[in-house]
Structures are given as C-alpha cells and as structure tokens.
Amino acid sequence: MQPWYELPSHRLWLQQQSVDLLDFGRNVVRSGGGASVLSDDGQPLVDQPVFTWITCRMVHVYSIGTLLGIPGSKPVAQGALAGLTGILKDEAAGGWFSSVAADGTPEADKSAYAHAFVLLAGTSATRAGLEGGRELLDAAIEVFEKYFWDEAAGKLIDTWSTDFSTPDPYRGINANMHGVEAMLTVADVTGDDKWLLRAQRVVDFVIEQAKAHNWQIPEHYDVNWNAELEYNDDQRDDQFKPYGVTIGHSLEWARLMLHLEASLDALSLPHGDYLGAATALFQAAVDKGWDVDGEPGFVYTTDWEGKPVVRGRMHWVAAEGIGAAAALWERTREQQYADAYQLWWDYVDTHLIDHKLGSWFHELDEKNVPAALVWPGKPDLYHAFQATLIPRLPLTPSLASAVAEGKLR
Template sequence: MTDANTTLPKTNSSPWTSRPFHRQYLMRQANNLFDFFEAPSLNPKGGFFELDDEGKALSAANSTRQVHGTTRMVHSFAIGSLIGRPGSGEMVDHGMDYIWNKHRDAKHGGYVWGLDDNGVTDGTKQAYGHAFVMLAASSAKLVGHPLADKMLADVTEVIERRFWDEKVGAVREEFANDWSQITTYRGQNSNMHLTEALMAAYEATGEKAYLTKAERIAELIIAKHAVPLGHRVAEHFDENWVLDKQYLGSEMFRPSGVTPGHALEWARLLMQLWILGDKRLSWMTDAARNLFRQAIELGWDTQHGGFFYTLDWDNKPIMREKLWWPVAEAIGAAAFLSAYDRDDYFQIWYRKLWDHAENHVIDHARGGWLSELTEDLKPTSRLFTGKPDIYHALQACLIPLYPATGSLTAAIIEAEHTVKQHH
C-alpha cells in the first residue's frame, strides 16, 4: 500500500461525500471554476479564448480555437445549466453556434481541428475532436439546445462512416481535410474519449448502438491490451492494433510510454459502462479497481505527491511533471469506486487526492487549477501554458456530489427528479 494506511478508524470512516461541509466545499470549488472561466473565456468573434494563469485571454488579437476546447466548454457549461448556474445557457449557445457554423466542414463533412478569425488553421479531421463534438451535442441535448439533435445526428454519421472500424471495434485516428489518409497510427486516447461520448449519447437518446460501440472499445483497449499488460494502459498502436512501445509523438496528446492519468480515467469510465450495461459485464469492475490501484502504485510520487505524467515500460518516470488532470480524474474514479466497493483504499485515496489538490493544485490566489507542477510541486509551464480548460477540474468537483449511476450530466438530471418526487 502506497503511502497511506489501509483502513480508516471507525471514528472517521463515514465517506466525505456524505458530509455536508465536504459537499459545500465541492460546490464552492465548482462555482469558483465557473467564476474563473465564464466571462474571460467568451470570445466575441466566436468560440472561446484559452486563458493564462491570471484568467486573461492568452492571445486576444487572433486567437486559435481548437475543436476539443470549444466542445469541452459547451459540455462544461451544459453541466452549469443543469445544476442551475446562471449565465451558463449563453455560453452553451455561443459554443454550439461556433461548432456548427465554423468547426463543421460544410464541404467535406466532419469537424476541423483548428480555426482563427480568418478561417481554418488546421483542417485535419481528428477522432479525438469528433469524440468531443459528440459529447458536447449529447450534453447540449439534455439542456434542450435547438442545434443538439442535428449536431448529434451529424457527428454520429461522420464517426460511423469515416472513423469507425467495425472489424476491430474502435476508431481510426485522423484524416486530411478531404478524408484522405495521412497516417496509419491508431491511438488509445481518442478511443477513450469516444467511450465517454458514446455513453453520454446513449444516455441522451436511449439508442443501444452507442452503448454497444462503447463496450467494444473498452473490450479492445482494456480487456485485450491493458489487463494483460498488468493493468497498464497502452497508448500507441499500428493499423492492426499491434502495440508500438517505441512510439514518439506529441508530448501533449500522444506522449510516449504509459500515462497513469489515462488508467485513472478508464477506471471511472469502466464503472459507468458497467452500470449503463445493466452490470452484466463483470470484468469491468475488476479491471477498474486494478487500473486505479496500478496507477497509484506506479504513478504516484511517494516523495513529493502528485502523479508523474508518463512512465516507461519498466515503470520508471519519463516526464516527471505533475499535471492537474490526472489528479482530477483520480478523484472522479475514487468517488465512483467508493460508491460500489467497501474497501477503505478508495476512500483513503479520495481524501488524499483532495488534500493534494487543495494544497498544491488549486490556485487560491488567482482562481482555477494550476495546469502543471514540477516534480517537487512548483508551478511550471513546460507542456501547458496558462489554465487550459475547466472540464477535468469541474468534473472532479461535481462527480462526487451525484449518484454514481452513469455520466455526470445524466446523474444530475436523475438527482433532480428524485428531489422532485420527494416534494
């Protein structure tokens, strides 16, 4: 057991998530994030600005908007709308308009990666970006946005026709603007985020086909690859889904080796998928527990705290920077696992992770969460500049507040219905 006792004393064993103070703390942190991101992010020329550490636009003059950034803002503010945060609806409208009228490629179909005020800066069609378009459309549907159904139908058709490889049960990675092939690379990350989006689409529509695809991806990435690798999530593959351990790509989107943060993200997604699939695929809960434990055992820095960003295949750190998002994902996973597993391990880590976030990651002076720390937990910006997005941190604050029954958006709606019935 890494760096924490294995059992909680009876006097302190009730879950934090059931304590009124902790629940208020979580809602306050979520509200602080909305305060930090809402007004300064809104780009009057469409889409959203990325923010620096102070909460000002990184490049106000002619800002580049990437599709995953636009869509995550829509998803996050749809969550804001569902919990009753005033101002959220306009943010959703603003983002949906930009996705539909700018990111969407009216000529070739699909959604382009990057734009600025003058038009397309990167016209490639990325599976990763399309996964987030599906997530944004699904979340927007839950708040009744008029474009949501159209966008969800459109992106579903594009993913089905262009990206989905029925033979293997996963998506191809990327194409040129006109859908010609630019690489034979296959990646875990885009498929993981598509799993998240497919579950959200299933919850928003009730259409089983979305859930089936999500289960097939989990089967390939986790059951077929991660479990035999000692519950380490392999990131990079060739076109036949053979693992490429030597792969060197973008440090931000495709870092080499193993990324503990992705195992933590998968731990929660597998629990969600198990629940949405009527708890019939029992391998998922076992895999989720082991992915979480392995990410902690191998990825957590016992000296300084925080997760090393990447490890090599001998489990040694490659990139020793500590990023904000693995902590956020670990919190969500610990909350989910604690809801179904009586083992104190998950609750102990839930508390330890919030201790770490409170003392090192949350920027109490300026707002938001620090995106990157050095090995010994000093703010740095080797990989990330400023505070890249609200999405990971917001979900860490809100997932523990709602029933562990599926995606956060659907859980919020379910909780509201329960409250109504009691009145």
C-alpha cells in the same frame, strides 16, 4: 472518521468549487463563436487558435452549469456552441476542423479525439435545452459513424485527411477513451443501446492489452492494432501522444469501466469483470505514479518498467484520480478509496487550486511549483469541473443526464 462523501458540508464545498470554476471561465466565448484558450487569470488568449476540443469541453461544462441553475452559464454554453456550427465546422468536406488559427486558417486533418468531444458537447447541449443542441448531436453522430467508428475493428480510426479521403495508419487509445466517454452519453440521450455495445468492444480490447502489460495500457498502435511501445520515444512529453504509460489514462479508464458496467447492468446486458479491471488499473497507476519520486503528486508518464519519464504533475491526472477513487468508492464502499479520495483533494487544494487567480494550475513541475512546459495557461475547465461533480452523482447515467434527472446529491 466519517467519509467525506457522506458529509453534507463536503458536498457544499464541492458545489462551491463548481461555481468558482464556472465563474473563472465566464469570458471564454470567442467573438464569432467558440471558446478561447484561457490565461492564468481567466482571460481569453485571442492570439491562440480556436480548438474544437476546448470549445466542446466548454459547451459541456456550461451546459451542466445551466442544468445546475447557475446564472450566466447558458449564454456561455450557447456562445461556445456557436463555434461548432460556425467557424469550426467544415461546410465543404463535413465534420469539424481540429482547430482554426487566429487568422482563420483551419488545422489540417480531422481527428477522432475532436469529434468524440463534439458528440459529448452535443449530448450535454441537448440535455440543457440549448438552441441547436440536438441538431449538433445528430450531425456529430452522422460524421462519427461514417468516418470514425470502424465496425470491423470495434474501435476508432484516429485521424483522417481534411477532406476525409485518406485515413492515417496511426491508431490511438486516447481518442478511443474519449470515444467511450462520448458513447455512454449518446446512449443516455438517444436511448440507443448500440452505443453501449460499441463502448464495450473498445473497453474489452483495452482490458486485454492492459492485462498483457502488467496493467499498464499501451497508448499507440499501428493500423492493425499492434502495440507500438516505443512510439514517440523522441517526444516524451507530447501533449496528446506521450511516450510510455500515461498514468492519468489508467485512472480515467478505471472510472469509465465502472460507468459502462453500471449502464450495462441497468439493462441486464452481459459484460466481463469490469470491477476487477478497474481496481487493477487503479492500483497499478497509484503504485507507479503517486508519490514515487520524493514529492507528492502523480507523475505524468512512466516507462514500461514503471520508472518515471515525465515527472511534471498535470492537473488533469489528479482530477482523474479523484474521479476514479470516487467511482470505486461508489461501487465498493471500501475504505481505501475514501482515503485516496481525501488524500488527493488535500493535494489539489494545497498545490493545484490557484487560490489567488482562480481555477487550477494546469501543470506543476516535479517540486510542485507551477510550470508551463506542456500546458501553458489554464486552457479549460473540463477535468477540474468533473472532479467536483462525479462524487455527487451515481455511476449511471452520464453526468449531464444525471444532473438533468435530478440525481445530484
């Protein structure tokens, strides 16, 4: 059977999914700027905080919608961006609050996770020609380099106190993963190769750690970057720092390694065996995470022996599985990746796409019934939207740049 990637009808289906997602989130802009958390039917939950990471993701998504020529996208992107130059920006200490509550109270501390998404938003907004986009990117680069990039360690400092006076000793892979994603986009938009070399240092560390743990990535570290394998054993389903092995991150890292490889190759810069690492991470995630407990779907987390810990099915894990399979197919043209891609889109269409209210259910239980234990509502569009784009784009440049340069297939 001809792989779906090669079918114009499948690419049209992906495009329709992109448009449907953009339509679902059209009411996301908060009064005064920023993006709301979305309910199951796409309505803004105004009693929830304005989160920087959600706001940035929506700037990114609707900037790409603008580049795709989807009417209505630019006003949404511009309205979300207004939150990054307004309520979410810390004018006193610099940088961005992680969130601001409905009563105007900022969340304590400043996170690399949120600031990586500010970089992403800045690059996408710049590519889309949004007013203030390049200024946002320049400001984000300044803060990121001053506080979050640790040149000596070759990785990111995870969290600072609100006034940037005291760094937290915790170090985490999640922030570094989105830092790599952002660095690839900054390199594309600015033309500065140092961002690729920074991303390479992070990726090389992740590969070293994964090799030492049977191609499972430790997520949590102390200040000296020693892995803490039992971290959050008492909070196993934490939204951002769950215990054990996060299956979706193995898939996401596999894809990012291939994007980095392609970017380095384009400049004839040396690197390690990123394809080998990506295939090993992908296979370990599939073996330990997919269809392992009698029901289809990826479990959220496992322990270090590969036993499922949190059996719920998070939408973003399936989306990243699709993205990783697409990237590996693009890189290798091996049938196993085309087969996985098609299997997982069938799963998404059957279980995750909400054909009644729109978008994707963000969480299912172990029986694939919609649930809301970890992620209530349908907060944002980022993972699902990117799953509709990655199969239609080359491995480099990054998504917004590739769309801006007319590389969409």
